[in-house]
Amino acid sequence: MLDTKPDAHATTRPLHLSIRGVTKRFGAFTALRNVSLDVAKGDFVCFLGPSGCGKTTLLRAIAGLDRQDEGAIIIAGRDVSLLPPAARDFGIVFQSYALFPNLSVVDNVGYGLVNKRMAAGAIAKRVAELLDLVGMPEQGGKFPSQLSGGQQQRVALARALATSPALLLLDEPLSALDARVRVRLRDEIKSLQRRLGITTIMVTHDQEEALAMADQIVVMNAGVIEQVGTPEAIYVAPRTPFVADFVGHITFLDAVVADGGRAQVGPLTLDAPAAAGRAPGTPIRIGIRPEEIRLRGVSAATPNAFEARISILNYLGSYCRVALTPTTSGGQVVLADLSSNAMRDLGITDAQVLHVALPAERLRVFDAATPGDLS
């Protein structure tokens, strides 16, 4: 089990949610395996992972919709492990929005308030405030089928916030929307969350969404938490090859530890400070992200430089993805992203041969691949 303690900045604030050794099985399939996690009050946390990794199961366990088989869930200091959803104090937004189609926007948003025996006037006032809050004033009389996907999502959000829950759960709230609306709503939800200071957990499989929105990202895979950290920590210092590969792109090179903080990759010897401390001769994997490869001002004398042949793979507008094949025999192919500027400045063409360098401080070192590893 990996260390899943949240990063330092989170622990300075009081905890709102604490998950203790939660396991959930569906028949023979184990969806969650002894998962523990702490979430600080007011944080925006993203559960990120491929489909089937258990992120939605964990969210539903927190909500009490699918009760865990083992472990405890503590919300605001109260052990809610055995309580039904209605006693847990949260609001939830689903991917499908789950708006009641036969009720108007006003009735949808006020749905949870009517049950609280609030006066009709108070309900109307509260609903108007919420519609204002999500940027949909004066749309209250419409029915869900008359709204666009983005508008439906806002109504669902207003409905979830109506009872002022202390915890907001979002289950892939943006994935049913088209790309442009998704980016706009992403920013709106984030700023709304900041303003309300409400502890929020969002499930997503979109790493870009997670990086853009989260205070803390929880990367999950095959029913366990791989890493918890700020978006930057996750991206820059992934703890496992899975995290490195799932968040952003990365090239893995098979290598062997050499002495003095160096690593042997085929015929090439690289400075790799991260490999120091491992016994020489141990097989390892080195990971480097495509945008970290250096081309400018590189000569044969530059540390970690080698000669490579460029083949252009995809032209992607602002940058270009290329494959670098070392000219020395036995070299492994490295992917690199070159900005359009760099391509122009350096006059790069297909099949060109030039020197490239792998910055030593950027080389991440992982254990060698074991069978069954996803990357």
Added chain:
Amino acid sequence: MTADVEAAARPRHIGVPSVWREALVMRLAIGALIVFLTTAIALPLGVLLLKSFQNKAGAFVGLANYIDYATTPSLVGSLWNSVWVAVVTMLIVVSTAFGFAYALTRTQMPGKVLFTAVAMLPLFAPSLLSAISVIYIFGNQGMFKGLLGAATIYGPIGIIISEMLYCFPHALLILITALSLADARLYEAAEALATSSWRTFWTITVPSVKYGLVSAAFLVFTLVITDFGIPKVIGGQFNVLATDAYKQVIGQQNFPMGAVVGFVLLLPAALAFAVDRQIQKKQVALLSARAVPLIPKRRPLADASAFTYCSIVAALMLMVLGVAVWASLITYWPYNLSLSLKWYDFSEFEPNGWQPYFTSLKMAGLCAVFGTAIVFTGAYLIEKGQGLAGARAVAHLLAMLPMAVPGLVLGLGYVFFINAPWNPLGMFYGTVALLAVNSIAHFYTTAHITAVTALKQIDREFEAVSQSLSVPFYTTFRRVTVPICMPAILDIAVYMFVNALTTVSAVIFLYGANTKLAAISIVHMDESGMTAAAAAMATVVLMTSIGAKIVHLLLNRFVFDRLQTWRRR
């Protein structure tokens, strides 16, 4: 965000007792459903099974009754009669209905709506009506008696012809569904490869509907083998299983043997049901979500032949149904053909006069109201309920059971169950309430499937959302689920009403002196030779169920659409 908003609805440590109260309501409701289904379905069948292992005095005799049955030639003869009549009917009905369904789904012939409407007519009549018509056409005083030569209509021929009419719409509905599930891309691919239309038919069309064909074949077989009304009216001396069961119980008071015949009847129906469930699973997988619906092209020759074929079939059906209606309106067949309403003065022919009709209306109304409420709430609890997973699975199983049980068998079970000396429910014997419960049980499965299908189409997160908002499930059921499912609920109500009005098989054992139903009074009037009066009562029933259907359509079209503005985009 204003301070006001912050303050609203806070603090909120939800009243935990209210949460447990909701769970308690859920558990009680599921418990009540299980009790109802067990009492109305499982116990009667169990008692029937038990009865078949007992002698008349009630002592356990093992398989003695079954051995008795197998060694009584007349009883085994009925089994053989039932089987071959059912097979012949099945072959004729499935092939004619296939042609009809093909014309409706795969051609551009005109008049499709009208043809469908005519083909569905028999669903609204008691099955006896077609037998009465056939008697008027080919019977001893029939207009076309000569066509039969020396053969008599009172026997297998009459049964087969009448059953054809009765079963046609059932088979047609299945085949239309099967033929509608066509993927246009397959046909375009065949066309692109220059395949002949004959080969396309055998390599694409037939394989894609084979499950529908098997399903329709089993359904018709089961309908015929378990039908009681038609052989009773037109069977003459030709004995079948269903009439045997009736004779053993009502005629000879031989309850154990009646129970054995009931179980023999249960076998083909249960087998058909099992096969159908298997097939349904495969049928679903047959059509991918990305299939492109097939829109038939205009082909003048094919369209014209389809139109001709459908016209002939529809005309024959209308004629057969129409003869009974007409016969009920004339003075004295075949001697005095002047129009008269005298056969509708039922007090002349039936000790209770019009009473059976009103009893039927009352019973059908009870089924439509309470049956629909029970079925829909039950389906909701089974489909969307929380907790008690085992109990809900049992409830679903019980709800699916009646499909495999012929009405006659269920009726027999009720007789034995309600008359058992230990049963406190015995005081309900002969009441309208008992007849209604029996009919609800009899038609439970189809209604249940309709409800479940509608419920499955609803977003499955509605319950989760309500829970997160601390709204109890019964509030969401009332405010959201029921309004959304209103069309399906109305479908179920009309289905219950029409079937309760037209059924004979189950209730024939259960009516009391003051609760004779219209359909039973048809049997009695026919038995005492007053066929025209029987035809008149059958016509009244037919018109009533068509009326109910028309009201349903009008409600949907004019009232409902207006109330449900939210369905519009």
